[in-house]
Amino acid sequence: MIFDPAAPPQGTVRDWLDARAAAGGVALVFPETDDTLTWKDLRDTARDMARGLTGLGVAQGESIAIVHPNGREGVLALYAALYGGFRATMINLAAGPSAIAYALDHSGARFAFVHDSQTATIRDVAPDGLRIISADMLGKPQDIPAFDATAHALLMYTSGTTGTPKGVVHTHASLLAGGWTAALAHALTPQDRGFCVLPIYHINGLCVTMMGALVSGGSLAMTAKFSASRFWDQAGSSQITWFSVVPTIISHLLHSDTVPDAATRARLRFGRSASSALAVETQQAFEDRFGVPIVETMGLTETAAQILSNPLPPGTRKIGSPGVAYGNDVRILTPELTPAPPLQSGEIAVRGPNVMAEYLRNPDATAKTFAGDWLRTGDLGHMDADGYVYVTGRLKELIIKGGENIAPREIDEVLYSEPDIIEAAAFARPCKSYGETVEAAVAIRPGSTVSEDALIALCHDRLGKFKSPDCIHFLPELPKGPSGKIQRMKLSDLV
Structure with missing residues (x-):
């Protein structure tokens, strides 16, 4: 086939x-065990x-x-x-x-x-x-x-x-289609070897890397888990040509002391980021330091991973956007679940061969997730004239302060512009005056002296006082799911 x-x-x-x-x-190599x-x-x-x-x-x-x-x-x-x-x-x-x-x-x-x-x-x-x-x-x-x-x-x-x-x-059809959308967007061939450091009990690790290799005829290097200190050595010894990670991994690599050798850098066609939004500053800093282009993408468990991807270089990568649709159709929906006019914000929806069959034994949830044959992602965003989608946040994560919608990602982006920030996430806190107010949590590099006042001042300068966090919590690390995605909804209870 x-x-x-x-x-x-x-x-x-x-x-x-x-x-x-x-x-x-060869199907797989395991660098930890040879x-x-x-x-x-x-x-x-x-x-x-x-x-x-x-x-x-x-x-x-x-x-x-x-x-x-x-x-x-x-x-x-x-x-x-x-x-x-x-x-x-x-x-x-x-x-x-x-x-x-x-x-x-x-x-x-x-x-x-x-x-x-x-x-x-x-x-x-x-x-x-x-x-x-x-x-x-x-x-x-x-x-x-x-x-x-x-x-x-x-x-x-x-x-x-x-x-x-x-x-x-x-x-089987939608699972294979999930590997196909990745292989299509990234032009995977039998000569390619991906690096699977994300768990295969997460849709990214299973579909993008494993099904992508099966469909394209390539191979994988696989480790039990991600290690910032060993990542580049493992990438070099395994002779990978691409890798799929999440923004927190990119940030940890950026703040590590290790770098790829010249041969590894020359062999790598691209790195791939998914599962949550990649901060513009983090992407630019990674590419400047390592010389490896990062292709931002977007996907869901319900879509067998990828629905959007930026084109590979030399195609146009629009930093800040997870790209255009590959192998499926994407549109923006109004609150009435009708197609939104060009450039208008709304809920991102997708249809295609990679969309799930159902939620097991949950017909009500299945029905609510679909608008006709369009799967509602729960993500908010808009599409530009070239078909690139820009994600502004999650419906469930919007901060509603005084009746005004605030997308947490706006605040995240500003916090990530501080070089000492490794992880950052803004979130809502109940408030008697405004209904909800803004707070944020960050993890900073060891030895950093960056202060709460300095970060709040940075947000005031870039966002204005209304959208800025009232306080910022410093944590050793932020709570994350199996793919490494920060779990924003847990922060209010955690802090």
């Missing part, structure tokens, strides 16, 4: 894995495991929980579930016991592949009847029943920071 930029992938993950195995070559996994070995092991799961009596479309950090075992468990036509249910290791318990129960999983480091946690929270298994605990191999691209492939739970987590369901 061959990557076609003109049309989304046909068939199932099983079909594509068979094709990659037939073509041969291990290598070829496409053939990956397919053969995944197929054997899938036959063993069928032998256990696992039904087509049934959830198989996967509780693994990045690594060989987790990759094999994921592909085994996908190859067998089961619903790979990725459990967020950073979600906390109650969210993990909810996901295991709500998914209906009867079997779970669990990493040794997570066994005790899962035994404590698992619903009755959940059986922990491994590759050597499967049933007598049986033939795998046929299934098509409409079959459920992936179940991934949203963070649930504003309510009960929702189980996002992707079919």
